[in-house]
Structure formats: C-alpha cells, structure tokens
Amino acid sequence: HGAFLKKPDQPWERLDLSTHDWVAPIRTIMTGFVGRLPGSFIEEKETAIAWHYRVAEADDVENQAVDLAARLRREPTPVPLTVIQGSKVVEVKPALHSKGTVALSVFGQKPYDFIVSIGDDTTDEDMFRQLPNWAYTMKVGAGISFARYRLARQQDVETLLQYMQETLIDP
Template sequence: MNPTDPTDLGPTDVDPQDLDPVDLDPGLRAAIAAVAGLDRLLVASDFDGVLAPLVDDPSTSRAIPGTLEALDALSQLPGTTCAVVSGRDLETLLALTGLDGHERIAAVGSHGAQSTTDDTSTQALTPEQADQLAVLDAELSEVLARHPGVRIEHKPAGVVLHTRGLDPTVAEEATAEALVVGAEQRPAKVLRGKDVVEMSVVDANKGTALLELAAARGSQATVYLGDDVTDEQAFERLGPHDLTIKVGPGPTAARFRVTDATEVLEVLEQLLSARGGH
C-alpha cells in the first residue's frame, strides 16, 4: 500500500457518482469560513459513522470516497494538522484507513490511549491493570456465551462488547449485563456507545486527546466531527472558538449537525476550498 494514498483499500460500496448534491446550513458555512482563515488549525474526525458509514461487521468498514482524500489535501496546507480519532485500536484503525506510514495525518486510537504522534501505543500496562483486563475479558466472555451473536473485541488496554445487527431484545440484555460487569469492576472506565459497551483499564478519552494534540501543534482552533456518545466528550471539552459537528441524530453538545457521511465530505471539501484560498 502506498502510504501517501490512505484510501487504497480495494472496492467500496459507494460510488462518488451516486452521492447527491449537499446544501449545508448557512451558519455552518459561515463557521467553516471563519476557522479557515486561522494560521494554525487542527482538523479531526471520528472514523465509524463519520468518514465511513456504520456497518454490521466492523471489519468491513471503509471510508466513503473523497473523505480521506480531503483530509490528506488539508494536511498539505500550511499550518494545518489533520487527525482521525477513533475508539478502534490503533493497529485496526491504521489498517482500515490506510494511514499506516502516512506522516501527515495523525491516527489516534482507543479513544486517545494510542497515537501515531507519540509513544503511547507502546506503553505497557501495570500488573494491576493487566489483571483487571483479564477479569473483564473473562466476564464479558461469559456474557457472550449467554447471548450467541454478541461479539467481543480485544484492545491493548480494554475489551468491547458489540451488539450491532442483533435482535433488539438480545442486544438490550447483553448490554445490561455488560454494564453490570463494568459497575462491579471499578476503576475500569466504561463507555457506552452505539451498539457497543467498551471497558478500558486506562483513563483516556477523545476530548483530552484532541486538546493535547491541539496544544502540541499550537492550533488556534479545532474542527471535530463525531457521531457517537464517546464523541460528546470531545464536543464538551472543546470551546466556543472551535467548530464541533455532530453527524446524525441524538442529543449533542456540538455547535452544528449534519446528516451523514455525504455531508461530512461536503464539510471537508468546503473547508479545503476556503482554507486553500487563504
């Protein structure tokens, strides 16, 4: 794979010719124009549900054509830092995005616990953290055994229960049992997202990760797009000078909202056009 081509991942189900024209909210257009003129800007996005449509099988997730290309083009502009921030573990995120070896776009995995911008991906767990992770794994495996079809994802510092695509009753029962496990296994951090319950033995979140990256790069503002409950931690931590965009329905602390990945592409392309003009 060519590291300068983050979308060289084979065929996808979305053809750019099939995407309908998008007319963004005038307020969002104005906000894009405002941040585009800043000297130093951080542009970051969640992956699943934002750059890529949500799918039942997480291993088949792919960004829609144009989204990663727009981020790559933005990353080549002066004073512009770009990042993909995800709950996925870093190795999986790099594989799905094609960003492995890509020097311009940062990849932040495991809700900020791993990043290509520093050495957090190689930090070892303490013996206590490793023991707790083993307990979480064992208890969620029991939930899996009681509810066939539930999937377990293992991460370097956590374990995730997935219920997307299951019968709603089965999904609700498995989710409730997983939340009980999390409550009993403090100080493990529990994150409930769309059809997932994630438990981590390290304290990391997308909001902290974005603030640290923005500070390290001297960014004057951050543009962040997210769709899940875990992205609310970022929306809440970012300030009124930042441009926060919720993708899809649901309560949010974000300043603006778009419908889906098609509109995400329009946001990125408008930002690229406006910032390129400066």
C-alpha cells in the same frame, strides 16, 4: 479512544501504559454474555475490550447490554475503567486517557486559531467538551451532544470537507 497520539512525521505514541491486569476479569464477565446471546462476540483491542451484539439473536438484547454495562461498572478492578455503551457494543477501557485528554494535550501545546472536530461516537463527546468554545465541533447523526453543530450523516462530512477544500484560500 485517546490511547494513542500521532504527531506529524513521527510514529504513533502509545499514551496508555497502564497494566492489563483488568482485562481478564472483564473478559470472563463478557464471555458469560456471549454464552447467553448467540451471535454476540468479544473483540480484544490493544487498550480496550468490547462485547459486540449487532447480530445477536435475542429479543431482549438491549436489556442484556444494559445489564452487562451495569455489572462491568460494579466490578472491582486494579485501575479505574470507563464503560462505554455504543451502537450495538459495550466497550471497556482504562479511564486515564480519552479523546478529551488528548485534545487538551495537543491543543495546549501551542495556540491555534481554527479547530474543527467531527465525530459520530460516544467517545467523541469527551473531545467536544474539552475543546475551546470557539472551536467548530460537529456531531454526526442523532443523539444528545456537546458539539455546537450537527451533520445528519457521513456523506455530509465529506461534502463539508470538499467544500472547505475548494473554497478556503491560503492566507
């Protein structure tokens, strides 16, 4: 989600160097929801923590997810956080970095004459917003998006990339 950057011929660079003091109180809140919703679970990542409820066994699981996200947004934390409601997941990460901030950093270093950005996740919207208006931004799947174009499903991405590879000619 914008916490790491990989440049050609270089190792991954971690951009998010913020403290992890914010994780413990967020984990405690999420643990309470795991106790209420069998089948839900917590995933701790290097720079984020997520509550997954894809297989949770409850009729009101979507309402529970909305409640959790609202509670997490109200929680006082030592660093600003972003709460992301994705597909059957509520994720929390430091607000300092996003795919949009990485896009600004990468594409601000030198001029580009062609940019393609394809994504299917809520976090991709930050990137779509930050790219120049002439960039080819594509949302995969349904939903509101800042992308200029839409592809219906993942297979369409593969078809598009294969077509580009077969038909584009090196200058």
